[in-house]
Amino acid sequence: MELTQENYYQDKSYLTNSRFKRYQKCQAEALAVDNGEWVEDRDETPLLLGNYVHSFFESEEAHKQFLEENGEKLLAKAGKNKGKLKSDFLIGDKMIESLKDDVGFKRLYHGLADDDVQKEMIVYGELEGVPVKGKLDSVNLSRGYFVDLKTMKSIYSEEWNAELRKRVPVAVNNILGFGYHGQLALYRELLRQMTGKEFRPLIVAVSKEKVPDREILKVDEEWLAQGLEKLKADIVEVWDVINGKREPKKCGHCDYCRSQKQLGVVVSLDELIGGG
Known part of the structure; x- marks a missing residue:
């Protein structure tokens, strides 16, 4: 392709x-994620913040498109800051300011x-x-x-x-x-x-x-x-x-592996100390 x-x-x-x-x-x-059998439960904030900063320095058009596609995720939905950037993303503006005139x-x-x-x-x-x-x-x-x-x-x-x-x-x-x-x-x-x-x-x-x-x-x-x-x-x-x-291979300790777990094997204290 x-x-x-x-x-x-x-x-x-x-x-x-x-x-x-x-x-x-x-x-x-x-x-399982690739096959649509499992949905990762992860915090999107770091990725969104990174893309918020990246898109600004890519181009004005790219930043505008990012805001159009992700705007609702960036804005507070309640409280005194409703409709404004969440505190997690306000730092993004500071990061942009620190670089754009450097x-x-x-x-x-x-x-x-x-x-x-x-x-x-x-x-x-x-x-x-x-x-x-x-x-x-x-x-x-x-x-x-x-x-x-x-x-x-x-x-x-x-x-x-x-x-x-x-x-x-x-x-x-x-x-x-x-x-x-x-x-x-x-x-x-x-x-x-x-x-x-x-x-x-x-x-x-x-x-x-x-x-x-x-x-x-x-x-x-x-x-x-x-x-x-x-x-x-x-x-x-x-x-x-x-x-x-x-x-x-299963790692045995992630969310997906824990969801598939069946009890049967006895784990000793020494094995726990050694990392399982």
């Missing part, structure tokens, strides 16, 4: 990074006057023989880089990272925890397949704090390589599950 802006989200013939990550969490639940951001995200910059560019290709696609926030084809705009709780506040076994800035947990290093590496590979050129991936991080912080972040090459290897390690198995060639 030829991918277009109109059919991109309906198309299932290519695997996306976000869909792949759902299968990494629990193959059984992800397949000279460095404008130069990076929109490029210079003569640059060939594509917004929401569709990329596609194969990874380990699996058809994969993605959409890039901003690609500067003239200067050989692309930018992913990420909204985060914070950038520099510290949190514990179990894998690294130390406290790290929230931005680190955000990038590694959500697999953004793999996503960037995948997009770079798809761009290389499409253009024959190497592109430099960058993240513009903007925080959801009362006074939003912002940074241009580079993911080091070793992290990009690690992220891509994680994708390669599981992508064929996931694609086989999607196409009915392999039975999906």
Whole structure:
């Protein structure tokens, strides 16, 4: 299928990074969602907030369309703020304000006057023989880089990272925890397949704090390589599950797995301590 802006989200013939990550969490639940047998109960607010900010910097038309399609979800339905933006989305306006007049951001995200910059560019290709696609926030084809705009709780506040076994800035947990290093590496590979050129991936991080912080972040090459290897390690198995060639694995702990649970096996205290 030829991918277009109109059919991109309906198309299932290519695997996306976000869909792949759902299968990494629990193959059984992800397949049930794909087949319409299970509806995820998740908070839409972070996704809506991210898209609210993204659409503003894509174009005036894209932001207007987003507001027309999602306006009711953004507005308070009761109380003194009825008809106004919910408090969850007021921070979106602050995030937009923090970036829209930032000279460095404008130069990076929109490029210079003569640059060939594509917004929401569709990329596609194969990874380990699996058809994969993605959409890039901003690609500067003239200067050989692309930018992913990420909204985060914070950038520099510290949190514990179990894998690294130390406290790290929230931005680190955000990038590694959500697999953004793999996503960037995948997009770079798809761009290389499409253009024959190497592109430099960058993240513009903007925080959801009362006074939003912002940074241009580079993911080091070793992290990009690690992220891509994680994708390669599981992508064929996931694609086989999607196409009915392999039975999906159950994680045993998500909402879907709990809904399917039947008692029968006795679990010991030591097994609980060891993670079940």
